[in-house]
Amino acid sequence: MALDEVKIGGLGASRRRVEDNRFIRxxxxxxxxxxxxxxxxxxxxxxxxxxxxxxSIDVSGAWAVPGVRLVLTGEMMAARxxxxxxxxxxxxxxxLATDKVRFQGQEVACVIADDPYIAKDGCEAIVVEYEPLPxxxxxxxxxxxxxxxxxxxxxxxxxxxxxxxxxxxxxxTDRAFAxxxxxxxxxxxxxxxxxxxxxxxxxxxxxxxxxxKLTVYMTTQAPHIIxxxxxxxxxxxEHMIRIxxxxxxxxxxxxxxxxxGYVMSILASILTERPVKWIEDKSGNLISTGFGRDVxxxxxxxxxxxxxxLGVRMHTDSDHGAFFSDAQPSKFKIGLxxxxxxxxxxxxxxxxxxGVYTNKAPGGVAYRCSxxxxxxxxxQERMICAAADDLGMDQAEFRRVNLVRDDDxxxxxxxxxxxxxxxxxxxxDIGLEAIGYADxxxxxxxxxxxxxxxxxxISTMTEPLGAGNSREYDILGIKMFxxxxxxxxxxxxxxxRTGAKxxxxxxxxxxxxxxxxxxxxxxxxxxxxxxxxDTAPFGMGTYASRSTPVAGAAVAMVSRKIRAKARKIxxxxxxxxxxxxxxxxxxxxxxxxxxxxVSIQECAMAAYSNVPDGMEPGLENNAYYDPPNLxxxxxxxIAKVEVDPETGVWDVLHMxxxxxxxxxxxxxxxxxxxxxxxxxxxxxxxxxxxxxxxxGNCIGSNYMDYLLPTAWETPGFELHEVVTPCPHHPIxxxxxxxxxxxxxxxxxxxxxxxxxxxxxxxxxxxxxxPDRVHDALTTGNDVSGMPPVKTEA
Amino acid sequence: xTLFEEVPVTTTRxxxxxxxxxxxxxETRAANIEPRLLLAHLLRNGLQLTGTHTGCxxxxxxxxxxxxxxxxxxxxxxxAVQADGHEITTVEGLATASELxxxxxxxxxxxxxxxxxxxxGMMLSAKALLEENxxxxxxxxxxxxxxxxxxxxxxxxxxxxxxxxxxxxxxxxPASDDAADGGGEA
Numbered sequence: 015m016a017l018d019e020v021k022i023g024g025l026g027a028s029r030r031r032v033e034d035n036r037f038i039r040x041x042x043x044x045x046x047x048x049x050x051x052x053x054x055x056x057x058x059x060x061x062x063x064x065x066x067x068x069x070s071i072d073v074s075g076a077w078a079v080p081g082v083r084l085v086l087t088g089e090m091m092a093a094r095x096x097x098x099x100x101x102x103x104x105x106x107x108x109x110l111a112t113d114k115v116r117f118q119g120q121e122v123a124c125v126i127a128d129d130p131y132i133a134k135d136g137c138e139a140i141v142v143e144y145e146p147l148p149x150x151x152x153x154x155x156x157x158x159x160x161x162x163x164x165x166x167x168x169x170x171x172x173x174x175x176x177x178x179x180x181x182x183x184x185x186x187t188d189r190a191f192a193x194x195x196x197x198x199x200x201x202x203x204x205x206x207x208x209x210x211x212x213x214x215x216x217x218x219x220x221x222x223x224x225x226x227k228l229t230v231y232m233t234t235q236a237p238h239i240i241x242x243x244x245x246x247x248x249x250x251x252e253h254m255i256r257i258x259x260x261x262x263x264x265x266x267x268x269x270x271x272x273x274x275g276y277v278m279s280i281l282a283s284i285l286t287e288r289p290v291k292w293i294e295d296k297s298g299n300l301i302s303t304g305f306g307r308d309v310x311x312x313x314x315x316x317x318x319x320x321x322x323x324l325g326v327r328m329h330t331d332s333d334h335g336a337f338f339s340d341a342q343p344s345k346f347k348i349g350l351x352x353x354x355x356x357x358x359x360x361x362x363x364x365x366x367x368x369g370v371y372t373n374k375a376p377g378g379v380a381y382r383c384s385x386x387x388x389x390x391x392x393x394q395e396r397m398i399c400a401a402a403d404d405l406g407m408d409q410a411e412f413r414r415v416n417l418v419r420d421d422d423x424x425x426x427x428x429x430x431x432x433x434x435x436x437x438x439x440x441x442x443d444i445g446l447e448a449i450g451y452a453d454x455x456x457x458x459x460x461x462x463x464x465x466x467x468x469x470x471x472i473s474t475m476t477e478p479l480g481a482g483n484s485r486e487y488d489i490l491g492i493k494m495f496x497x498x499x500x501x502x503x504x505x506x507x508x509x510x511r512t513g514a515k516x517x518x519x520x521x522x523x524x525x526x527x528x529x530x531x532x533x534x535x536x537x538x539x540x541x542x543x544x545x546x547x548d549t550a551p552f553g554m555g556t557y558a559s560r561s562t563p564v565a566g567a568a569v570a571m572v573s574r575k576i577r578a579k580a581r582k583i584x585x586x587x588x589x590x591x592x593x594x595x596x597x598x599x600x601x602x603x604x605x606x607x608x609x610x611x612v613s614i615q616e617c618a619m620a621a622y623s624n625v626p627d628g629m630e631p632g633l634e635n636n637a638y639y640d641p642p643n644l645x646x647x648x649x650x651x652i653a654k655v656e657v658d659p660e661t662g663v664w665d666v667l668h669m670x671x672x673x674x675x676x677x678x679x680x681x682x683x684x685x686x687x688x689x690x691x692x693x694x695x696x697x698x699x700x701x702x703x704x705x706x707x708x709x710g711n712c713i714g715s716n717y718m719d720y721l722l723p724t725a726w727e728t729p730g731f732e733l734h735e736v737v738t739p740c741p742h743h744p745i746x747x748x749x750x751x752x753x754x755x756x757x758x759x760x761x762x763x764x765x766x767x768x769x770x771x772x773x774x775x776x777x778x779x780x781x782x783x784p785d786r787v788h789d790a791l792t793t794g795n796d797v798s799g800m801p802p803v804k805t806e807a
Numbered sequence: 808x809t810l811f812e813e814v815p816v817t818t819t820r821x822x823x824x825x826x827x828x829x830x831x832x833x834e835t836r837a838a839n840i841e842p843r844l845l846l847a848h849l850l851r852n853g854l855q856l857t858g859t860h861t862g863c864x865x866x867x868x869x870x871x872x873x874x875x876x877x878x879x880x881x882x883x884x885x886x887a888v889q890a891d892g893h894e895i896t897t898v899e900g901l902a903t904a905s906e907l908x909x910x911x912x913x914x915x916x917x918x919x920x921x922x923x924x925x926x927x928g929m930m931l932s933a934k935a936l937l938e939e940n941x942x943x944x945x946x947x948x949x950x951x952x953x954x955x956x957x958x959x960x961x962x963x964x965x966x967x968x969x970x971x972x973x974x975x976x977x978x979x980x981p982a983s984d985d986a987a988d989g990g991g992e993a
């Protein structure tokens with residue numbers, strides 16, 4: 015008899031998580047929990063200024079503190095050719111500043127001591143003299159003719175521009191606009207935000223002189239990329255580097271890049287020949303590590319009077335900070351911004367993008383996002399909202415007119431991606447029904463008569479998850495595929511390893527479910543291991559919702575290789591020809607004689623004790639998976655809000671999410687991802703952002719200024735599902751981790767704008783802080799979130 | 808276990824040490840420490856109770872929450888010397904050798920955690936609530952947890968986990984869907 019798939023923890027089981035067993039006992043193993051014998055501790059001294067020349071650094075005071083073992087400055091790093099390191103976007107980034115500091119919080123020196131308190135004492139005893147330079151805090155200022163040059167370290171860098179980039183069909187789009195009945199225009203800023211996992215970054219470098227081996231425990235979402243990067247930067251052979259990513263206290267893209275702290279801890283371990291631990295504090299994390307967003311949009315939609323979109327123009331100006339260190343596929347300068355409008359039938363579009371340096375922290379990471387798709391979908395849905403309003407058309411109806419239909423797939427998007435599956439209108443209908451859209455207009459009108467401001471905001475989108483295919487997606491030439499290795503032990507138990515790296519997604523639970531689905535081995539009999547480059551097979555890591563689309567597919571494929579070999583063994587055991595052997599979950603049997611069978615466990619035992627003549631013994635394999643396309647989940651998010659006209663405070667009355675991420679491996683975990691994503695969407699719409707004053711001081715350098723929603727503010731969410739299997743993924747799954755963060759913000763903002771529609775206000779930049787909403791209500795003007803620049807007194 | 812244990816904690820030469828003694832998870836522990844040592848660091852580095860996490864250093868995130876004479880406090884903003892003579896409970900003190908605390912069971916059953924970093928603090932705040940209020944409303948749970956930040960879950964399942972635990976602690980069997988209780992024994 016075939017096994018009951020849910021009972022063995024296969025596909026579709028809301029299997030409780032394996033990793034929870036240690037986390038609920040406080041037995042997680044995060045990097046700061048690791049203690050090595052003789053370990054020293056490192057602290058970083060950071061620049062208090064955004065832009066300044068370093069006149070002098072006096073470290074003698076630090077050396078005088080008892081217990082200080084080493085002090086590093088830029089000069090010492092330069093002597094070892096380590097003052098600068100390459101970024102993931104073909105730029106360079108300072109490890110320790112030599113010539114000048116280019117953002118507040120930049121690393122200036124570091125102290126290694128017997129304990130972290132002493133290391134901090136050492137940092138305080140360092141005296142740095144700065145000569146301040148004018149700081150640049152936004153792209154307008156950066157591109158001004160007389161703007162001071164931030165990257166004077168680079169030859170051939172005459173201004174603060176990093177790139178001009180374009181994609182799409184300019185001429186075709188111009189023609190579409192010439193034929194339009196109505197052109198809708200809107201400008202906005204997607205503010206800088208920080209992924210801010212509760213655990214900040216950290217590393218323990220342990221260089222063993224006797225073996226020449228460097229082991230680094232590190233908060234990284236992509237250990238194999240880090241191994242390659244460390245090998246290149248530190249000139250240590252790759253086989254002599256072992257990166258171990260232990261339990262991660264969240265990542266959200268923040269733990270993808272290589273940070274100066276990692277490099278310094280490695281050098282410090284080499285110099286002291288002792289393990290060196292660096293644990294970043296929250297402030298260091300917020301002011302110096304990978305942020306997300308910070309993009310300005312000018313958007314135009316050309317339409318016919320009946321609502322049909324004819325073409326779209328977008329121009330973005332993006333603020334990358336002092337170093338271009340975006341973590342994204344190298345081919346695309348502004349990430350996958352051109353995935354915008356993928357869910358709509360838009361005949362033609364054109365995007366131009368300009369990236370600039372400013373005196374702000376570098377980063378541009380994919381914060382719960384596939385490389386700027388968060389901005390792309392937010393801009394798209396804000397443009398759609400404004401376009402519908404400009405036409406005087408209902409928001410839902412306007413989307414219905416333009417959404418790609420179920421029988422249109424595969425469908426080329428206006429910027430050239432290929433979407434392959436979905437039931438967009440069905441998702442929209444479910445969402446509208448759940449929120450009570452039909453009755454809302456009347457409810458809104460009646461409320462308004464009583465002085466209450468209600469609004470509904472819709473956001474519909476499909477986004478490209480699971481980079482990538484190797485034709486198009488690489489980071490610095492490294493193709494973005496993944497692998498899995500599966501070993502079945504003789505008793506039918508197994509260990510699975512992948513090159514992905516869980517940081518809360520629950521891989522230890524769900525990967526085992528995929529194997530259970532493919533082989534019928536109960537998920538409880540399968541151990542999943544990730545994060546150690548000496549044992550895990552190669553992978554590009556976990557970010558951009560790529561684990562299930564890529565590594566998850568590799569897990570299915572390696573299981574199928576195992577099953578193919580097991581089938582041969584089964585034929586041998588059953589004394590039947592292989593063609594006559596049938597498979598049902600967990601066992602092979604002879605066609606026509608279902609009771610004559612052997613279990614997968616019996617095949618495993620035979621692989622080590624009774625293989626047919628000429629067969630290689632054992633039952634293990636690996637698989638590399640290069641996806642043929644991205645996966646395209648669809649989502650419809652609808653928020654209903656009430657704005658308090660007296661204070662500008664807005665509350666979420668009802669939030670509905672309809673997600674189609676294809677086949678759900680573990681529905682409980684999928685729902686957990688969606689609720690977490692919606693909360694980050696709510697955070698960005700409502701309170702969470704990093705801005706700067708005119709001197710380049712970071713506003714948002716700790717959790718007292720950088721506001722994250724608590725259980726008290728966060729609304730409840732109503733979840734619905736639609737399942738359209740991905741046609742090319744082995745088990746039909748699509749990415750899901752980031753959908754709600756990507757599509758959610760526009761639902762909240764569109765809802766508030768709907769509540770304010772009578773005022774004529776078209777846009778308030780996120781976050782929709784009470785004072786911004788109140789300003790808009792009282793003045794009737796749009797509210798910009800662009801950081802202000804210094805004006806001459 | 809030992810009734811009294813000397814805990815090694817690094818000190819610098821110039822700062823006079825203070826001797827402290829406290830009950831941690833029911834055991835008496837003592838140490839010579841610098842007055843500036845934070846309670847979180849004594850627990851983590853001195854007593855090797857690494858389930859108490861430090862997240863933000865500014866008393867906002869609550870990852871370092873422990874119970875101080877039964878009340879939740881943020882141990883990253885408290886000097887260890889202030890705990891002299893007091894009773895501390897950390898996440899390691901929640902389960903007995905053979906049994907999980909219902910709050911721990913609830914967090915697993917209701918998927919109240921993802922990366923697990925905020926979980927110990929969340930569970931201790933929840934414990935303090937349920938000891939004072941065995942039958943809280945959803946709003947009361949949300950308010951009681953509002954000093955603990957989570958970036959992964961969106962709180963909805965954390966709230967459900969606490970309500971699940973409350974029900975179990977009141978002697979009922981909380982509802983749970985019939986999906987495979989994977990992950991081996993809890």
